[in-house]
Amino acid sequence: MGPISRRDFVRLGAGAVSVAAAAKSIALEPSVLAAQSAPSDRKIRFVSIGTGIRGCDLLRSAKKVQSGVCVGTADLYEMHRKAGVEAYGSEVPTTKDYRELLDRKDVDAVVVAVADFQHRHVVLDCVAAGKDVYCEKPMSHNVADGLAMVKAVQDGKRIFQAGSQRVSSTVFKKAAEIYKSGRLGEVTSIEAYTDRNSPSGAWVYPVAPDASAETIDWTTWLRDAPQRPFDAARFFRWRCFADYGEGVAGDLFVHLLSGMQCVTGINAIPERAYSTGSLTHFKDGRDFPDLLVTLYDYPGVRVNMHCNQNNAAGDITIFYGKESTLTINGNTLTVTSQDTRPQPEGYALDGWTAETKKKYLDDWHAAHPQAPAPLPATETYSAPQGSDDTADHLSNFFQAVVTREHVVEDEVFGNNCAIACHMANHSYFHKNVAMWDAASQTIKG
Ligand SMILES: NC(=O)c1ccc[n+]([C@@H]2O[C@H](COP(=O)([O-])OP(=O)(O)OC[C@H]3O[C@@H](n4cnc5c(N)ncnc54)[C@H](O)[C@@H]3O)[C@@H](O)[C@H]2O)c1
Incomplete structure (x- = not known):
């Protein structure tokens, strides 16, 4: 200067x-969603399919939700069946075969928390049985799965909520309000990242001591994935393998993408994506890189996403506006005005x-006789103590099951996020720019 x-x-x-x-x-x-009863005071009777890590977390959150009650669970692994009952904290009937639950007339809705490659067939079975569905993120394992799920849900006139719970977070809702107010000025670029390049962050999950072909129904688990003998490491670490998961993009980008869509109101598939990355630390036979960096072109805005640059365990989204910068860091939102x-x-x-x-x-x-008065420099908003985005997301779903009105993260929203994840992987593996071809509904490049 x-x-x-x-x-x-x-x-x-x-x-x-x-x-x-x-x-x-x-x-x-504090959000009051979870504490609200369903509009008609009728509790939605739901069942849970998949009571592993996420299925149990959902059941723990569901206990706080007044508008729904769990009336059954299903899992292919004995210990996960017991863990599901333990997580909900009351005796719910549990079975290995989820079709028994779908046959029940007293069941309104299903919470699906199976591995990503199993989403399509479980969701299609739920819809065919006339049930509304909450399906975990990422909605699909590939583009074809997602399109089939959207069609089935819409043809069947079902309520569908994709399970990226930050769309129900008070912090992201506040960010959306600020974004829509125009206070940031024109936003031309967004950056979002999650860093957790640790064994747990990279899904090096322990194999449970009792895991075996006797306690896990491996044949049903594999279903139409490439057949192979029982492999406990694949059962617990399925995220590492392209037959079952989508790596960093499907596990982590999907949350960043749903947060970005929620704040900006962009509900679209990116025009193109370019990825680079590397498998640096976890060379354990996995298919996916442990570091992924992707640049997206969305209508009117560039989005730069990266995961696992280091092990800072940060989860950060930054909206760069011409007037102000909005940063969401975990449960805290900061707006910093520029001079x-x-x-x-x-x-x-x-x-x-x-x-x-x-x-x-x-x-x-x-x-320039007098410069205009500056805006406040920073405003920081923090999520209320004890807030539970998953409980609020479930509650929003149960309310919609009664009212038949829109959920905050429907099948189109969830599918758009999932396709953006598939584009990130497509670009990485093809070493090329991935383009969305709307005419053929496929990824090219
Ligand atoms: N929203 C989030 O923050 C969040 C967090 C973690 C996981 N997830 C998602 O939740 C889903 C489940 O992940 P997870 O970590 O719980 O996996 P997990 O492997 O721990 O649990 C999945 C369970 O589904 C069961 N299952 C699979 N097929 C089944 C079938 N046909 N019938 C009955 N049970 C079946 C398996 O036996 C297993 O116990 C994934 O889609 C994942 O991406 C979301």
Whole structure:
């Protein structure tokens, strides 16, 4: 920066001081969604298919939701069946064969938390049985699966909620409100990342001591995936393998993408995606890279996403606007306004004589008698203590099952996010730019 006169310093510095003094910290109101009963006071009777890691978490959250009650669970693994009952905390009937649950007339809805490659056939069975569905993210294992699920849900007039719970988070909802108010100015670029390049973050999950072909129905689990003998590591670490999961994109990008769609209101498939990455730390025979970086072109905005650059365990989304920057870091949202007041040039005056510089500055001040007052520098919003996005997301689904109105993350929203994940992987594995071809509904490149 070139020298700025004392007068400039006072003018600009005074502004900066008032900016800093205007920082605000606001606690968001707790969500009341989970505490609400269903509109008709009728509790939605739901069953859970898949009571592994996520299925149990969903059941724990479901206990807080007034509008639904779990009336059955299913899993192919003995211990997971017991864990599901334990997670819900009351005796619910449990079975190995989910079709028994779908045959029941007293069941309104199904929560599906099976591995990604199993989503399509389980969801299609639920829809065929006339049930509404909450299906875990990423909605699909590939583009064809997602399109088939959208068609089945729409043809069957079912309520469908995709399970990226941050769409129901108070912090993301506040961010959407701020974004829509136009306060950020034009947003031309968004950056989002999750860093957890640790064994647990990279899904090196332990094999349970009792896991065997006797305790796990491996044939049913594999269904139409490439057949292979029982492999406990694949059962517990399915995210690492392309036959069952979609790696970092399907596991982590999908949350970042759903958060981005929720805040911006963009509900579309990106026009193109370009990925790079590497398998750096976890060379254990997995199919996917442990570091993935993807650049997306969405209508009107560039999105830069990366996961596992290091092990900082951060989950951050940044919306860069011309007026302000909005950052969501875990449960905290910060809006930082930029100083957009006109300012006299500093640097370029370094090569000017004192006399020319003075004239320039005098003229500049004459043309800018007073700079507009700055916006507050930062506003920080934090999620209320004990907030549970999953409980709120389930609650939104149960309410919609009664009202038949829209959920916050329907099949089209979920499918758009999932296709963006598939495009990231397509680009990485084909070493090319992945383009969405709307005419053929396929990824090209
Ligand atoms: N929203 C989130 O934050 C979040 C977090 C973790 C996982 N997930 C998603 O949840 C899903 C499940 O992941 P997970 O970590 O719980 O996996 P998991 O392997 O721990 O559990 C899946 C369970 O599904 C069961 N299953 C599979 N096919 C079945 C069938 N035909 N009938 C009955 N049970 C069957 C398996 O036996 C297993 O116990 C995945 O789609 C994953 O991406 C979402």
